[in-house]
Amino acid sequence: MAQATTAGAAAAKSVQHVSKPLPLEYLRKRWLxxxxxxxxxxxxxxxxxxxxxxxxxxxxxITWKGFTTDWYVKAYNDASLFNALVNSLTVAVxxxxxxTIIGTxxxxxxxxxxxxxxxxxxxxxxxxxxxxxxxxxxxMLAYFAQFLEVPLGLFTxxxxxxxxxxxxxxxxxxxxxxxxxxxxxxxxxxxxxxxxQTFWNVTVPxxxxxxxxxxxxxxxxxxxxxxxxxxxxxxxSTTLPIKIYSMVRFSVTPTVNAAxxxxxxxxxxxxxxxxxMQARSEKNMVxxxx
Amino acid sequence: MRYWRREWQAxxxxxxxxxxxxxxxxxxxxxxxxxxxxxxRGPQGQIEWVFSFKNYARALEPIHLLIFWKSLWISAVATIxxxxxxxxxxxxxxxxxxxxxxxxxxLVALPFFTNLLIRTYAWIAILRTKGYVNETxxxxxxxxASLYAGGDPxxxxxxxxxxxxxxxPAIIVGLVYVGLPxxxxxxxxxxxxxxxxxxxxxxxxxxxxxxxxxxxxxxxAMPGIVAGSLLVFIISLGTYLVPxxxxxxxxxxxGTLIARQFGASRDWPFGSALSCLLLYVTFIVLWIRALxxxxxxxxxx
Numbered sequence: 001m002a003q004a005t006t007a008g009a010a011a012a013k014s015v016q017h018v019s020k021p022l023p024l025e026y027l028r029k030r031w032l033x034x035x036x037x038x039x040x041x042x043x044x045x046x047x048x049x050x051x052x053x054x055x056x057x058x059x060x061x062i063t064w065k066g067f068t069t070d071w072y073v074k075a076y077n078d079a080s081l082f083n084a085l086v087n088s089l090t091v092a093v094x095x096x097x098x099x100t101i102i103g104t105x106x107x108x109x110x111x112x113x114x115x116x117x118x119x120x121x122x123x124x125x126x127x128x129x130x131x132x133x134x135x136x137x138x139x140m141l142a143y144f145a146q147f148l149e150v151p152l153g154l155f156t157x158x159x160x161x162x163x164x165x166x167x168x169x170x171x172x173x174x175x176x177x178x179x180x181x182x183x184x185x186x187x188x189x190x191x192x193x194x195x196x197q198t199f200w201n202v203t204v205p206x207x208x209x210x211x212x213x214x215x216x217x218x219x220x221x222x223x224x225x226x227x228x229x230x231x232x233x234x235x236x237s238t239t240l241p242i243k244i245y246s247m248v249r250f251s252v253t254p255t256v257n258a259a260x261x262x263x264x265x266x267x268x269x270x271x272x273x274x275x276x277m278q279a280r281s282e283k284n285m286v287x288x289x290x
Numbered sequence: 291m292r293y294w295r296r297e298w299q300a301x302x303x304x305x306x307x308x309x310x311x312x313x314x315x316x317x318x319x320x321x322x323x324x325x326x327x328x329x330x331r332g333p334q335g336q337i338e339w340v341f342s343f344k345n346y347a348r349a350l351e352p353i354h355l356l357i358f359w360k361s362l363w364i365s366a367v368a369t370i371x372x373x374x375x376x377x378x379x380x381x382x383x384x385x386x387x388x389x390x391x392x393x394x395x396x397l398v399a400l401p402f403f404t405n406l407l408i409r410t411y412a413w414i415a416i417l418r419t420k421g422y423v424n425e426t427x428x429x430x431x432x433x434x435a436s437l438y439a440g441g442d443p444x445x446x447x448x449x450x451x452x453x454x455x456x457x458x459p460a461i462i463v464g465l466v467y468v469g470l471p472x473x474x475x476x477x478x479x480x481x482x483x484x485x486x487x488x489x490x491x492x493x494x495x496x497x498x499x500x501x502x503x504x505x506x507x508x509x510x511a512m513p514g515i516v517a518g519s520l521l522v523f524i525i526s527l528g529t530y531l532v533p534x535x536x537x538x539x540x541x542x543x544x545g546t547l548i549a550r551q552f553g554a555s556r557d558w559p560f561g562s563a564l565s566c567l568l569l570y571v572t573f574i575v576l577w578i579r580a581l582x583x584x585x586x587x588x589x590x591x
Contacts, residue, residue: 032378032381032382033382035375035378035379035382036378036379036382036383038375039375039376039378039379039470040379040397042375042467042470043397043398043401043467043470043471044397045416046409046412046413046415046416046467047401047404047408047409047412049412049415049416049422050408050412050415053415060420062415062420062421062422062425101307102307102308102311103308105303105304105305105306105307105308106304106305106307106308106309108304109301109304109305109308111291112291112292112304113291113292113293113294113297113301113304113305114291114292114293114294115293115294115301124312124317125308125312127316128312128316130524130572130576131320131528131569131572132524132527132528132529132530132545132568132569132572133528133530134528134529134530134545134548134549134565134568135320135323135528135548135565135568135569135572136316136319136320137530137549138323138548138549138552138561138562138565139319139320139322139323139565140315140319141552142319142322142323142326142552142558142562143315143318143319143322146337146558147319147322159315160315162311162315163311163312163315163316166308166311167312170308220403223405224403224404224405224406226405226406226407226531227530227531231552241405241407241408244407244408244411245407248407248411248414248535252411252414252415260405260408260411263405263408264404264405264408267403267404267405268400268403268404270403271400271402271403275396275399
């Protein structure tokens, strides 16, 4: 039964419900439990099965023969696979740094300033988030290969990753700034701080959870991207998803599953850190406003 | 909020890099594709600067219209299945006890951060002839059959694995799998914040659970249903990876058709025209979605 453990309107509501026979506790209905369980099974079984087979001694089949970490050793010793991981991390780090900086600046500007045609500018700035990946991928390919005639490689991959990552950072930073109390900046100025001092000592610290969450998001987006990377990569610039793709085309082996598991663990760790960061910053906001 | 001219220097510095990147590495490439869509393909696959609507005319040929139609149809079916599975799940999360809610939400959101390619190819191991589904059915079938045959393995024909992969149903399964969290989250956002006393009032006044569901809950949830469904629909429509990995040669979608023009077929102007058409359809759907969002104020991104 719902216990009011957290503050807020939702909990207050559930307290009312405790005393009633609760026709609204849908999750206690068997059929709904069955559907929800099936839904989560559907969402998680494929990934868990894939991770499990990366520890399975059996090479071809899905039957469990025994626990082994051999496939990880094999993946680690596969020079091209390891090289792909290094490429992926290199691109992700550079892309994260650049897109965090320009995304944060844009997010702050969009929060702070009114300017003509702002609504249109915003919908254009958020376009990279919503357009089909394949449309952006072929556009980048045509632009780099045919129009600019730069050789495709880690450089073109990184530039493209920044292009689709920084709008996400801008959104996250802007959302964070929505809870900002501008009188803090005014107080700082009144107390004699310069504009620069106020920016670095008042505004930036407040923005920080948003910046970190945005950066982690940009990192996972870059590390996970396949479609746009496939069209902007050249020979010798294979990233881990591209390498996994070419291996899967051939056949699904436990080694691919081991490499995939490594990629999943890296991104999930980063993503959970980002979500924890955002939850913390939201909590601070609630504290401040409530 | 301040007017930009009051601090035009700071404004320019903050806006500059983002605007530059957006224009030079996003808008110009998209614009380039738009220009290419009116050009012609040379005999070696090079681009010839002759203006024509030829590529758009080609996109309307029956063979390509059929692929467009199939993509729309597959996306619609995937969206409906997503809704059938996602609505009860969103309800389950929204009406869950508060201490479970965050965990359930996290479980819905986590797949977003799992590599799309890996999540898609994971289905190969499940659907292939020696995969989990076939092995399970086979095990059950052989068990029951041998029970009937009195344990004599020669008395019945063993299970013939079904080919679940490389066809349209496989693509639909993959799209539902990818789209489900995109449907649950906006739907959850609407179901979470509406006034529960509407449901209580309906039940108190003598309506049954089903009546309450269809006459109260569904209308209230409509903005979330529309927002989530349209999102799943455009994601499915523009997909390239899912039909590429799980589909066969006969189950091409717009995304794979575009990719092929930039790959093996080497017809960039035609591929550009297809890509522009896909963009137009996406924008129209997004526009419809914005209209609904404005009216219902679902607030979901």
